[in-house]
Amino acid sequence: MFTIGLDIGTTNICVAMTEMETRRLVKTVTLKNDSFVVGEKPFQKMQDPEKIFGIVKKALSELMNTNTDIGAIGVTGQMHGIVYCDKSGKHVSPLFTWQDCSGNEAFMGTTYCGYINKKTGYKTASGFGLVTHFYNTLNGITPLNSYKFCTIHDYIVMRLCALKEPLVHISDAASFGIYDLVNNRFDFNSLDRLGLDSDILPNVTEKTVFAGKTNVDFLPKGIPVTVAIGDNQASFLGSVKSPPDSVLVNMGTGSQISVMTELVTCPSSGEIRPFLENTYLFVGSSLCGGRAYQILESFFKDCRVLFGLPENDDESLFPSMDKLSEKAFELSNPLLVGCEFCGTRENPDKRGVIENIGVDNFTPAHLICGVLRGTVNELFEIFESYRPYLTSQPKRLIGSGNGIRKSAVWQKLFEERFNMKLTVSENKEEAAYGASVFANKAFNNLRMCEFEL
Structure with missing residues (x-):
């Protein structure tokens, strides 16, 4: 049996297949992520979620050209960035990537980032999801039918499993900024001070769990797919x-x-x-x-x-x-x-x-x-x-x-x-390999729970 790791990078999208028992890397497929779109402002750095999903489909289809027994799929990708989704789970905005510089624009005698940091006491940077969302909200960019936002890899999990809203791992939730690590939650009081509605925030988990099962026409149905994790954490897991x-x-x-x-x-x-x-x-x-x-x-x-x-x-x-x-x-x-x-x-x-x-x-x-x-x-x-x-x-x-x-x-x-x-x-594609290791951990946790039951 095998696990698959999927890494949604800024410049490349990679999938890796590993043996579940030995964790030996068997095969990788890497495709260029050429999904950048031109924004209205030069400081906006955006990508097309639909095009990204198309590249993911192509990469997974190429990897799965044999009748391989897949036990689980793990997903990771570029942190900090956000994509807005509606109540049906469909994206209603481009991906505002971690490279977005709107937080460095002038605001209230400082910058959007500077204002947030002073108002909340948190150390944020331009490109952090809540910094981008703050700028978008104040400048009328947030789509009216937005229900939740999430990372691009959370969105890909939603698409693979036909989910209507995201479940975000703490590794990605914290990357949005204004996250209280001690109490393991977004700092809602700080968000109130910024005038931001916390209802748009996704649900968060700290567990190594599955978010759903595959429900697409290019993969076998019913393969467990993990909650996505940040690429830094996946790379650490895949390298160390x-x-x-x-x-x-x-x-x-x-x-x-x-x-x-x-x-x-x-x-x-x-x-x-x-x-x-x-x-x-x-x-x-x-x-x-x-x-x-x-x-x-x-x-x-x-x-x-x-x-x-x-x-x-x-x-x-x-x-x-x-x-x-x-x-x-x-x-x-x-x-x-x-x-x-x-x-x-x-x-x-x-x-x-x-x-x-x-x-x-x-x-x-x-x-x-x-x-x-x-x-x-x-x-x-x-x-x-x-x-x-x-x-x-x-x-x-x-x-x-x-x-x-x-x-x-x-x-x-x-x-x-x-x-x-x-x-x-040992492995060149550390993040994709780390995502497959995370999937292996989730699979073993599930088997342990079933054994205990």
Whole structure:
């Protein structure tokens, strides 16, 4: 018997099939998520839910081209964003993604985010579901026939199971913002102060449970489908075999560090997010991360044009940069590079710096190595701020994301800075694989309940 994990990402949609007994990854299908739609405002970042469902249908159909015995389906996807649904369970709006910047627009002498944070005491960011909903409500964008809102992966669960309203896992509910983790509910008093009607909020569960069973024409009917979970939590579940003593670092376009705790305490930087079974994840994100390396490549391409060399946007400079990066551990007097080129969540106006420039180290190799070290240092500093709140100190360093997978130098730099051996996650599609693991857990919980009955 097998489980399926489905990941609704911002740029790709992936499905993964795993053996239930061994949890061995058997097959994956990844399709491009080309569902972006143009909004009326340049700061709106939206996708078409119907097109997303069509891509999901295609991916699942391709994965299920054999008469495979499927025990359960798990679902995950991009957190924070919201789609409005009516009482029949049909979407009545586009997906307002986590990239939506309406919360950064001017409002009442500050921004929508700034107003919410001051009024409620919660730390929110533009792209959080309730920030987007606050902006939409005040600007007449919320559809009149809206009944509930949910994440895109919650909506896909509704469509797969023909449900009329969403059931949202706490991992996603908290990502909307203004969520009281101590009492495990939305903060209704804060929502009242903002003038928001709480009736539009979805029902929330903290349990590893099924939301329904498949009821579509492209899948066998009656396959249990879990409540969807956040992609950060799914990636942690899919990458880390020993959560209590592990720290997960991810280096992609952005970068992220996640470590498990049992304490509901939010540090000064980053966030605390619900995980599973009364545990939580400290999560710190770099807004630039691996993109810093791409920015440096663009700089070198501009230099090439400046010196009269032919311009060729299709030619990648990464192989040459990677070759020079191998000198990272033999270069003396390194450059100290702060890679906050896109700011931070706490300070969007912060910018990167290059320090310790001397006559002997102002070279391309030093700059390349400085950027790589800078991206690692940014995550390590976040990790250090979490140490006092951890219930146990991590002994294992797990790496994921294409940046870490493809660069032995990045791997070694992480090991050096964290003073731990780094193990690269076995499965490339960590979130989809993690969703299948979550489905396996829900299936085992169901069997245990049936046994007890």
